Amino acid sequence: MCAKVEYISKTQHxxxxxxxxxxxxxxxxxxKCLDALKTLVAELQSDDAILRMDKAEMxxxxxVYMRSQAVCKLKTAWTSPPMDSFCNGYMNxxxxxxxxxAATPxxxxxxxxSVMSHLGVEFNRLLQHKTQQQHQDTLSTKSHFPRPVSPASSGYHSDCDESSMATPVLSTVWRPW
Incomplete structure (x- = not known):
């Protein structure tokens, strides 16, 4: 008695x-990735409660955590580095x-x-402007991030639109020309 052999197609297999x-x-x-993400977020937030959440809640x-981190990074990117790099360039x-x-005979x-004291006064003014801007940014509850205003901005409307002005440009800006 022969055994009947069934063949199945590749698709059926x-x-x-x-x-x-x-x-x-x-x-x-x-x-595995969800567990790794859960552990990572729990460590970053210093909150073990996330370890007990189901996958959807986690x-x-x-x-929510990633969005809050992105908001913090965007806010920092819009306010701090441009002014810091400007101050560093100014000091250079x-x-x-x-x-x-000193080298000019x-x-x-x-x-x-006179020139050095003027440059020092202007640098102090820039530092005050920077600390005021940082203070305003921490108090601000707006959800948009204003573009930083360069201290070298001319203050003309074409430099930036009124809705994006973070702080008013001072009208008495010393120019070397």
Whole structure:
């Protein structure tokens, strides 16, 4: 008595054997990644309560956390670095002016003192402007992030639109020309 051998097509084999196996592997990978994400967010937030949440709650909490981090980074990017780099550049320029004046033969000491004291006063004004801007940013509850206003801005309307002005541009800006 001959045994009847059944042949199944590749498609039937895939549907019966391979697809369920691949789906289990995909779910296992997703669960492993979700567990890693859960642990990471719990560490970053210093909150172990997230470890007891189900997957959906954990993902929602993670999204809220990531958005808050993105908001903090955007706010910092819009306010702090441009002014810091401007102040650093300003100090480099002041140092260069001082070096050139010291190396120039016949330079008037009074003129050198006058120029350097003026540059120092302007630098102090920039620092005050920077601290005022940071203070206003911390008090601000607006959801949009204003563009930083360069101290070298001319104050003309074409430099930036009125709705994006973070602070008014001072009208008495010293210009070397």
């Amino acid at each position: 895939y549907l019966k054997v391979k697809k369920p196996l691949l789906e289990r592997q995909r779910r296992a990978r997703m669960n 993902l929602e909490t993670t999204i 320029a002041v140092n260069e002016v001082s070096r050139v004046m 016949g330079m008037s000491v009074e003129l050198g003192k």
